[in-house]
Amino acid sequence: MGFLTLGNYINLLCVIIILLPSLCYCQDYYVSSRATYYGSPDCYGTPSGACGYKEYGSTINGGEVTGVSKLFKNGTGCGACYQASIAENHQLINVRCKYSQHCSEDGTKVVVTDHGEGDNTDFVLSARAYNKLALPGQAEILFSYGVVDIEYKRISCQYPGYSLMFKVHEHSRFPQYLALIPIYQAGVTEITAVELWQEDCKEWKGMRRAYGAVWDMPNPPEGAINLRFQVSGSKWVQLKSLIPSEWKAGATYNTAIQLD
Structure with a gap:
């Protein structure tokens, strides 16, 4: 194996620096967190969220929306989309292992429309979104916990047929x-x-x-x-x-x- 010359080392360093922004920008990994939910009579999100979306904020993405705390980023985080699922390395995995028929592996895709936090949570999900964390017909058990451990990652928002x-x-x-x-x-x-x-x-x-x-x-x-x-x-x-x-x-x- 040959040794790097000074010129090759500089070229390699430049390539790494160029690639770093794109590598850091795409969130392919999951982050451990916690989530709770807020209710509304129709199970949709609240229309008066901190993002200012009004009725759009209660119905976008089928009402599967969320309030966030640190991810709000003074409003810059509004409209961001996230994939959330039950964490594999936190307390709820014990529940899944014991009551595996209740927990969905797919999780839910949510849009940020509000600022909010609960008991050390990053996400306050609409009832519809929280329901998606469970298998069909098994959501009552997850609702009884009030707060659950989850994993999340940033994903691309998709609105087929719509322009900005x-x-x-x-x-x-x-x-x-x-x-x-x-x-x-x-x-x-x-x-x-x-x-x-x-x-x-x-x-x-x-x-x-x-x-x-x-x-x-x-x-x-x-x-x-x-x-x-x-x-x-x-x-x-x-x-x-x-x-x-x-x-x-x-x-x-x-x-x-x-x-x-």
């Missing part, structure tokens, strides 16, 4: 105040900044992250609005005249694109 959309938040007031919220955001990327083109001063003006996934701006530009957003802190995506001049609160505008 920007919804004008219901609290917007034309023309004095505009608040936007991205919905049907696929892939594993995160929107970290949103800017509007200010024609009078020929520059992009940043919107404020008001809370959760909601971005807002007082006195937005007049006329049709050009918008751009930053994906995961690097790539910018620009959309010309996405928001019409006579925009309305509650209206949804299709970008005709989707994130990876």
